[in-house]
Amino acid sequence: MDDNVDHYLFLGLPSGEEGSKLSEKEITKAYRLKALELHPDKRPDDPNAPANFQKLQTSYHVLKDEKARKLFDDLLRAKRHKLQRDSQQDSKRRRMMSDLEERERSFFTNNSSAKARSEEDIIARKLKEEINRIRAMHANKMAYNTPNVSPLKKESVDGGKSGTGGGVSAAEKETMLKVSWETSGVDYTAQRLRELFETIGSVKDVVIRSSKKKRSALIVMATKEAAVAATGTVLGDYSNPLLVIPLQPAGPTDFRTAREPVKPDPQLSADLVGTRYQAFEDSVLQKLQKAAERQK
Template sequence: MDVDVDHYSILGLPTGEDGAKLTEKEISKAYKVKALELHPDKNRDDPKAHDKFQRVKSSYEILKDEKARKLFDDLLKVKQEQQRRHSERDAKRRRMVSDLEERERSAFAPDLAAGQRGKEESILKELKEQVARIREMHKNKGKTTASVSKTDMRGVSEETANTGGVFLDKKKILKVSWEKFGEGYTAERLRELFSKFGEVEDVVMKKKRGSALVVMASEDAAVAATGTVSGDLSNPLLVLPYQPATPAQIPTVQKPAEAERLNHLVGAGFQAFENSVLEKLRKAAEKQKNQK
């Protein structure tokens, strides 16, 4: 930051004590006039138009911030006081007629100058910190973050999962996987397949190859799609709920073998079941291909 820049003058405003009395509305009005005058689009022939416009914008950001403006006003006061003392010292120097008066003046001047320099440096340091804070605040203004957990959204609350900054019911999320990575699915293809069962809110392709998370708009749509979507016969999909149902939530089925399989699904054998179903689908696809 250029310590000799007068931010009030840059905006065409009075400086010093008169500048300190200006209202935020007056400063904002002056900035709009100056920015319109120096905007690069209106000064295409001026190679320094962009720098001039940025300087006006920087001065405005400092003056509209309460803390930064107060520090800048204090800095101006120190500089004005220094100028006043310099003027008085020059006047005295011209009136001095004796070496004694010159030595007495010189004896006290260093301490005074050192004190003024220390005060100026202290204010200047704090002003620089405030300017850096303002710039960092505007740099990050408007930024949003959207991320998915690296561990399949584990570690979030029991009833919600965070994807893209929107909180969703885990019961609406499906785990989708397939075997042939070279012939894998895209987010658009998965959205097309699952939209047959209801609205698809989001499709998150995981870093792990051959897998994705599909977020349905309702629990009913997720239930309807579970175990139903087959995808391409040459590369079938395995669709499982992201949050398996508890034993008490498992619907009653007529076949004992099917009930035993569902109970196993929510237990420690979940991953083994996923692998076995994927293998069966692969063999079925190969058998169908050979029959052709």
């Protein structure tokens, strides 16, 4: 794919000189539309869906990276010039009037073709190096699209038992958020959740888990600060709001006594509705009771 694919056309964009003038905003818009079409969630019966979606992400990151995009534009330009030269040379050959002229033109044609091939090979090799660099840089972001790659798929969405478990450290858990919503009303895909939480900060991974009555997801933010900011900020659709809580709470250091009543955060209370807030409050009370038992 790296040598022959036209990354502009793969995203549904015009190629050539017109493509080289496209803004980053236009490229991102085209990528998001194409991602909705090729996302594995939209093609559950297509075994090639994860691979095709990964190719789409590669094309997007090539065009989004300034250095890689310039190399790719240079490669397309070199190919166009080579085709033009070949076309002109073919036309000239048809007008040749003597064997001498034929030999002379053949000599210059061979040199020109060799030079064109050499230029194309150099640019193609540099572009391939940039693509490998971009793939390595974005490997973690694309892992959730490939089966049995993301370590989060081995983690329970509900956070599991106490302790790090599953190879995830306590510090990593501080960047994780548990998100839940009802099955009725507007539903949320992994792509939609990623878009909502990326308004706060960079999202490293999204893993969705569903049941008959409720759906939930594990969101991994890039930093602990982004996870804290997203809690109580990302609400989702009004018809089916999201319940966002940290996967790993702050711990018992904020509890003065086991019998002291817990006052819910007013901002958090505004974000949790109906039975969801009651469930959250019950969870906090259970943690207080456990903390009190440990202090005895």
